[in-house]
Amino acid sequence: MAKINTNFSKLAAGYLFPEVARRTRVWQEKNPGVKVMRLGIGNTTEALPRVLVDAMKKKLDLLSDRNTYTGYGDEQGDIPLRQALRDFYSRKYGVELEMDEFFVSDGGKSDSANLQELFSSDNIVAIQDPAYPVYVDSNVVGGRTGEFNPKTGCYDGFVYLESNAKNGFIPEVPKCKVDLIYLCSPNNPTGAVATKAQLKAFVDYARENKAIIIFDAAYSAYIEDPELPRSIYEIEGAKECAIEVNSFSKLAGFTGVRLGWSIVPHALVCENSGENVLHNMWNRRQCTFFNGASNIAQAGGIAALTDEGYKACSELVDYYKGNAKIIREGLESLGLVCVGGKDSPYIWAKGPEGVSSWDFFDMILDRCHVVVTPGSGFGPAGEGYVRVSAYGHREDVEAAVKSIKENLKI
Amino acid sequence: MAKINTNFSKLAAGYLFPEVARRTRVWQEKNPGVKVMRLGIGNTTEALPRVLVDAMKKKLDLLSDRNTYTGYGDEQGDIPLRQALRDFYSRKYGVELEMDEFFVSDGGKSDSANLQELFSSDNIVAIQDPAYPVYVDSNVVGGRTGEFNPKTGCYDGFVYLESNAKNGFIPEVPKCKVDLIYLCSPNNPTGAVATKAQLKAFVDYARENKAIIIFDAAYSAYIEDPELPRSIYEIEGAKECAIEVNSFSKLAGFTGVRLGWSIVPHALVCENSGENVLHNMWNRRQCTFFNGASNIAQAGGIAALTDEGYKACSELVDYYKGNAKIIREGLESLGLVCVGGKDSPYIWAKGPEGVSSWDFFDMILDRCHVVVTPGSGFGPAGEGYVRVSAYGHREDVEAAVKSIKENLKI
Numbered sequence: 001m002a003k004i005n006t007n008f009s010k011l012a013a014g015y016l017f018p019e020v021a022r023r024t025r026v027w028q029e030k031n032p033g034v035k036v037m038r039l040g041i042g043n044t045t046e047a048l049p050r051v052l053v054d055a056m057k058k059k060l061d062l063l064s065d066r067n068t069y070t071g072y073g074d075e076q077g078d079i080p081l082r083q084a085l086r087d088f089y090s091r092k093y094g095v096e097l098e099m100d101e102f103f104v105s106d107g108g109k110s111d112s113a114n115l116q117e118l119f120s121s122d123n124i125v126a127i128q129d130p131a132y133p134v135y136v137d138s139n140v141v142g143g144r145t146g147e148f149n150p151k152t153g154c155y156d157g158f159v160y161l162e163s164n165a166k167n168g169f170i171p172e173v174p175k176c177k178v179d180l181i182y183l184c185s186p187n188n189p190t191g192a193v194a195t196k197a198q199l200k201a202f203v204d205y206a207r208e209n210k211a212i213i214i215f216d217a218a219y220s221a222y223i224e225d226p227e228l229p230r231s232i233y234e235i236e237g238a239k240e241c242a243i244e245v246n247s248f249s250k251l252a253g254f255t256g257v258r259l260g261w262s263i264v265p266h267a268l269v270c271e272n273s274g275e276n277v278l279h280n281m282w283n284r285r286q287c288t289f290f291n292g293a294s295n296i297a298q299a300g301g302i303a304a305l306t307d308e309g310y311k312a313c314s315e316l317v318d319y320y321k322g323n324a325k326i327i328r329e330g331l332e333s334l335g336l337v338c339v340g341g342k343d344s345p346y347i348w349a350k351g352p353e354g355v356s357s358w359d360f361f362d363m364i365l366d367r368c369h370v371v372v373t374p375g376s377g378f379g380p381a382g383e384g385y386v387r388v389s390a391y392g393h394r395e396d397v398e399a400a401v402k403s404i405k406e407n408l409k410i
Numbered sequence: 411m412a413k414i415n416t417n418f419s420k421l422a423a424g425y426l427f428p429e430v431a432r433r434t435r436v437w438q439e440k441n442p443g444v445k446v447m448r449l450g451i452g453n454t455t456e457a458l459p460r461v462l463v464d465a466m467k468k469k470l471d472l473l474s475d476r477n478t479y480t481g482y483g484d485e486q487g488d489i490p491l492r493q494a495l496r497d498f499y500s501r502k503y504g505v506e507l508e509m510d511e512f513f514v515s516d517g518g519k520s521d522s523a524n525l526q527e528l529f530s531s532d533n534i535v536a537i538q539d540p541a542y543p544v545y546v547d548s549n550v551v552g553g554r555t556g557e558f559n560p561k562t563g564c565y566d567g568f569v570y571l572e573s574n575a576k577n578g579f580i581p582e583v584p585k586c587k588v589d590l591i592y593l594c595s596p597n598n599p600t601g602a603v604a605t606k607a608q609l610k611a612f613v614d615y616a617r618e619n620k621a622i623i624i625f626d627a628a629y630s631a632y633i634e635d636p637e638l639p640r641s642i643y644e645i646e647g648a649k650e651c652a653i654e655v656n657s658f659s660k661l662a663g664f665t666g667v668r669l670g671w672s673i674v675p676h677a678l679v680c681e682n683s684g685e686n687v688l689h690n691m692w693n694r695r696q697c698t699f700f701n702g703a704s705n706i707a708q709a710g711g712i713a714a715l716t717d718e719g720y721k722a723c724s725e726l727v728d729y730y731k732g733n734a735k736i737i738r739e740g741l742e743s744l745g746l747v748c749v750g751g752k753d754s755p756y757i758w759a760k761g762p763e764g765v766s767s768w769d770f771f772d773m774i775l776d777r778c779h780v781v782v783t784p785g786s787g788f789g790p791a792g793e794g795y796v797r798v799s800a801y802g803h804r805e806d807v808e809a810a811v812k813s814i815k816e817n818l819k820i
Contacts, residue, residue, distance in 0.1 A: 001620040001681035002589040003530045008691045011698075018697060043481040053474040056706065057467055063666070064463040066803065071453040071665035106516050106668070106704070113699040117551065120413045137698045141527065179412040210411040255481035256473070256705035258516070271411035281418045287428060288421075288547045289523040294516070294704040295666035296466065393476065 007141050010155070012148045016133050016377040017041050023361075024371050037400040039327065040371040042188065042345065042389045044253040045396075046319060048300075049312035052252060055303035056296050063295070073292045076283065077104025077261070081298050084305040085261055095233040097263060101279070103286055104301070106293045107260040108218045108247035113138035114289070115214055115243060115262070116180070118281050119270075123179035126159040128171055130189055130378030130385075132216065135182040153380035162381045163190055169339050169348070170194045173205040179270075181206065183232075184216035186223060189378045189387035190348040191340010193228050199235050206241035210271050212278075213242040218260075221251040221317050223343040239265040243278075248297075250320075250345065252304040252313045259297040320345050323397040324390035330401035331388065334408060345390040348375070352410045360386050363410075368403040417551050420565070422558045426543050426787040427451050433771075434781050447810040449737065450781040452598065452755065452799045454663040455806075456729060458710075459722035462662060465713035466706050473705070483702045486693065487514025487671070491708050494715040495671055505643040507673060511689070513696055514711070516703045517670040518628045518657035523548035524699070525624055525653060525672070526590070528691050529680075533589035538581055539570040540599055540788030540795075542626065545592040563790035572791045573600055579749050579758070580604045583615040589680075591616065593642075594626035596633060599788045599797035600758040601734075601750010603638050609645050616651035620681050622688075623652040628670075631661040631727050633753040649675040653688075658707075660730075660755065662714040662723045669707040730755050733807040734800035740811035741798065744818060755800040758785070762820045770796050773820075778813040 020040050028036055062068040076082065082102045089095040105111050112134045116125075121143040127135055136155070139145065146156030154160060159178050161171035169192035174181070183202060185194040194202075206213050213232065220230040232238045247260035264282040267275055303309040321342075328341035331349050341347040349372075351360035357374035364370050364386065375385030390397070430450050438446055472478040486492065492512045499505040515521050522544045526535075531553040537545055546565070549555065556566030564570060569588050571581035579602035584591070593612060595604040616623050623642065630640040642648045657670035674692040677685055713719040731752075738751035741759050751757040759782075761770035767784035774780050774796065785795030800807070 001587075002533055002622040003681050004683045004687065004691065005528055005530050006682070008528070008694060011694060041482070045476070045479065045481065047476040047479050048470070048473045050474060053470050056470055060458070060463050060466055060470075063458045064460060066455070066457040069455065069457050069663075071455065071663070071801075072451070073666055107701050109701040110699060118415055118418070120415050123412055134698060141695070141698070177411075212412040253479075253481070256483055256702070258701065258704040271413050272416070273414045277414065281414065284418060284421060285551070288544060288551070289520060291517050291519040291668065292666070294668045294707055296706050297704055391481075 005141070007143050010140050010145065010148055011137055012150070016373070019377070020371065020373055024365070027365055034369055037370045037396060037403065039388045039392060039397070039400050040373045042250070043391055044250065044255045045392050046253060046316055048253050049309065049316060051309050051312050052300045052303045056300045059296050059299035070295065073295055073298070075287045075290055075292050076100070077102065077293060078295070078298050081302050084302055088305050089231060089233070093231045093234060095231050097233065098266065101263050101265050103262050103264060103282060104293050104298065105260045105262060105290070106258045107249060108216065108245045109134055111245045111260060111262040112214070112216055114285070115245070116142045116144070117285060118278060119180060119212070124157070124159060124177070126161055126174050126178040126181045127379070128183055128187070129160040129162050129380060130375060130382030131182060132184060132188045133378065135214070136379070153376065153383070160379065160381070163187070163192065164381060168192060170198045173201050177209055179211050181211055181213045182216070183213055184218070186219040186340070186344035188219065189346055189373065189375060189382065191344035191346040192348070193223060193343045196227070196229050196235060199229055199232060203232070203235045203238050203241060207237055210269070211241065212268070212270055215242050215244045217244055218247045219250055219344055220246065221313070222321060222345055225343055228343060233263070239267040240269055243268065248301050248304060251317065252300065253316055254297065254300065257297045257300060259293050259301045319394070320390045323392060323394060326397055326401055327388050327390055330405055334405060334410065341390065347388040347390070349386055349388055351384050351386060355384065357383055357386060364404065364408065367409065368400070368407045370400045370404055415551070417553050420550050420555065420558055421547055422560070426783070429787070430781065430783055434775070437775055444779055447780045447806060447813065449798045449802060449807070449810050450783050452660070453801055454660065454665045455802050456663060456726055458663050459719065459726065461719045461722050462710045462713045466710045469706050469709035480705065483705055483708070485697045485700055485702050486510070487512065487703060488705070488708050491712050494712055498715050499641060499643070503641045503644060505641050507643065508676065511673050511675050513672050513674060513692060514703050514708065515670045515672060515700070516668045517659060518626065518655050519544055521655045521670060521672040522624070522626055524695070525655070526552045526554070527695060528688060529590060529622070534567070534569060534587070536569040536571055536584050536588040536591045537789070538593055538597070539572050539790060540785060540792030541592060542594060542598045543788065545624070546789070563786065563793070570789065570791070573597070573602065574791060578602060580608045583611050587619055589621050591621055591623045592626070593623055594628070596629040596754035597750070598629065599756055599783065599785065599792065601754035601756040602758070603633060603753045606637070606639050606645060609639055609642060613642070613645045613648050613651060617647050620679070621651065622678070622680055625652050625654045627654055628657045629660055629754055630656065631723070632731060632755055635753055638753060643673070649677040650679055653678065658711050658714060661727065662710065663726055664707065664710065667707045667710060669703050669711045729804070730800045733802060733804060736807055736811055737798050737800055740815055744815060744820065751800065757798040757800070759796055759798055761794050761796060765794065767793055767796060770794070774814065774818065777819065778810070778817045780810045780814055
């Protein structure tokens, strides 16, 4: 008699973004004919750069000729792409890694969710709060929590590292012993970016406690301040204690094309494993549970890391950052307190005193016809905030900000 | 102090196909200049059909225009593809399913490995022996076994359903109570295909014991005998007890493009869950751990299910089946006993009495310069056999078969 994994039933409500979509749909049905403007989900909207499209079409031509057709690639990714990633880290970040420390995937979300499988279910997990829901949910399914407490918005067993106005939305290191730490910088949802000193504190903590940091750098391309770290490996000692997850989604507009990578260094160690063990485990995991990213997407990824391709991607990133500036200035003109939107595509805006995130979400939708994302969906410390995304056509962002400025009235 | 998931250390040796590749590389280094012919891995070799390539290029054109660009799709897959799959099952198999019972993925391997996450770690797992290694390995990582016993080639805790010459390589239902049953038909590696009566015995067993069947139908397009079932849902009652996994890899040559699907019916039930529970769990799993298959690949998948696209794919399938015929006839002309190669791209060949699979592998490589896959790599009942794959250019298959016929000398 088959039995289900009951950890699934601990998961609180639905996944955040489908829930936002559902509520928006319900509102739209009640308000037919009203144009809803979307600054909710972090979904890219601008055309793929021509140089990337050309590279993918060229790959399709190769696949349509039996002399150049290829089937399964390496589960870890095509060697030219892994080499290009290694060279990119060296050239852009001054970070020296080996080619085989890069594992190409179908996106940062999959890796963010799957990496916990390498660790035993009795590890204590610390989560930045608020955070991208995948870190929490995957560890709930992996059995590293008790039940969800609807009163506190917390799962028993997790250690929540609160990001708030006091600490500039970058949490301090845990006060107790934890085993796994999820960090994301530039942060989704707050848009805050950790400094080198702040990341160093986490690396020092992890080395001292033999903890592992899972560092999500999916928005690193949005950092323009040269003093801010774009890879955790800019911090000395991080190779011993940190895995980095990254993606072409927000760099190259590949949200639908699907391509990402993770870095699992040879030097990574933890309590019951020496050098190379975690590296080899992730290799085995990917060879067993995954069959490589799409070869068409990988051709696009290689093109994105050439000088010409990266320039085109940077223009895309700059476009969204232009949107972010418009949004932040618009919200601040109403007296709203905001974080992010400079080295990040997200703006984290505090609602009126005493108004919950979902109520602020409803208020903005009702009064301004703009969809944002309720901050409480990212964790209890997000309560009272909303995340505003800079992904959208410029004219739509301008229209949404105009509507907020004219109609929010708080 | 982070601790690893020690289930990984139970995994026997490396993953089979990288190990075959490694041994071949070593042999090649010792024999420089000798042309190695490959009938090993089940990797497609022929050009992608033009109609599929055109559809994917058209999708790239849409993505390169800001007015038609789209980012994240639904985690479950694009609606037109799910509708096309539903219509395909109705039209081709007479199987009526609902659109939302189809979950599009990046390939059958991922789903085959990930589906076990829905079940608790104390489920008893029955595995067809020999079998595609992913079913075994993913359940080892999921904690459903004891240690690997190198003497028997078995993991403690698994129930092995032996496929052998006596039962025509389709096993009988388990003699004890099991919870999860992995079946693959047409079978990888043996090429044997289960009849409706044989599948019905498993469906009856599963319903009686509230077990769940995970049915891998990745090679269903190779079935030409109209009496053989191409979907488990051709068997009455299967919707209550079976999940079906399938793929565009061997249908459309998408091994590198990456696209597959699984069917998780609403009616599926098990001991501690009623209707819709497993369906909703898989939906939540995919929304949390996955972000949809590549939109470019999905455009190709939609084209593959049109009349024109399916005709082109069928020609591809027929080409490989032509290879299979040549291989089987060649091996049989040497007096080797073979299974498969008719409604399947794989031929399962028995080596000389007393010769192990790896020794037979070495013999074929040494004498004939042909790479096959050792049967013991698929499970203990595979010992003494090799799997010969029909994926290859016709002229290469002919050359390999000629070399085997001239040089094997057994």
